[in-house]
Amino acid sequence: MGRSPSCSKYEDQSLNRGAWTASEDKILSEYIATHEDGGWRSLPKRAGLKRCGKSCRLRWLNYLRPDIKRGNISPEEDELLVRLHRLLGNRWSLIAGRLPGRTDNEIKNYWNIQLSKRVQMGEFEPKFQNIFKRREILSSSKKDVVEKDNYTSQTLPLKTRAVRYSGRPVVDGNNNESYSYDHEQDTHDGINQEEGLKAADQAVEIDTSKSWCQLLLEDCMGNYQHDRLEEIHGFQPNSVLNTSNGTDDHPLFPSTSLSQSIILQENSSSSSYCNLINQDFPHSKDFNSSYFDSFLDLGELSILLP
DNA sequence: AAGACACACAACCGCGAATAA
């Protein structure tokens, strides 16, 4: 037998329930403006409200807080929300934390009422648009001059993967590459023509000014969050994110504390990465390596636990 | 015009985690 739940129907019948009135809102807002929020249990008594603390907290967090963003959810927010839900599942507060000004309740309602249906209709199939940009693939000769410590997207893995998607590069007398489809080469590699042509049709254009880590994270999280991610970690491959004190951020989910060190390396598979995600976010049942493999074909990523 | 239905949003409930005593 635990304690009876606070703010339940069994509690003090004299407390107001249901919709909040304007005057109640005013009292709560003014009280918090001068006393800060928190101490919800005792707040109603202190503020002179006939509400339970739980109700006050909910009203403040979901409605009265000054930084709440009003108005329709934008297409950019839609897309980010879908990406986050794909990764995190129904972890609404975590998702809402990545959508500034939106509340978990709002996100949850929005998802349940309309976004989930739109997802089912296939509106948000992964587009990989950030990774696949216009053809701009550097010569493989650059691989030899790039030091490992300065590893960037301009090294071989990106190039080879991109070529696989686009057909085969043809080098002319001036050492310029073009990407007409090379059926013979694909046959030699065991790829049939239909497959090769289909792949070649996909946009395979890479922003070579960014590391594949950046590209991966942008595509995963959307540009929306990328600036902040970069600001925090820089996103250099091989970087060690020291989380030994358990307070540093997870690279994908910046406000989430972890107690593990994470090392990003350039030459591995997605499986260990996926394992880590699933370990950290066990409720993300739908998360699997195939989703990330789509990204990781452009480079390779592993996260090694110490 | 009126009832049925769908939708959007606010609010409630119970549980587990976190924290305090």
Next chain:
DNA sequence: ATTATTCGCGGTTGTGTGTCT
């Protein structure tokens, strides 16, 4: 270390409004 208390989360319900028949 244990127990009591508070907080925060996610699922669910209630209610107001708009649309359709």
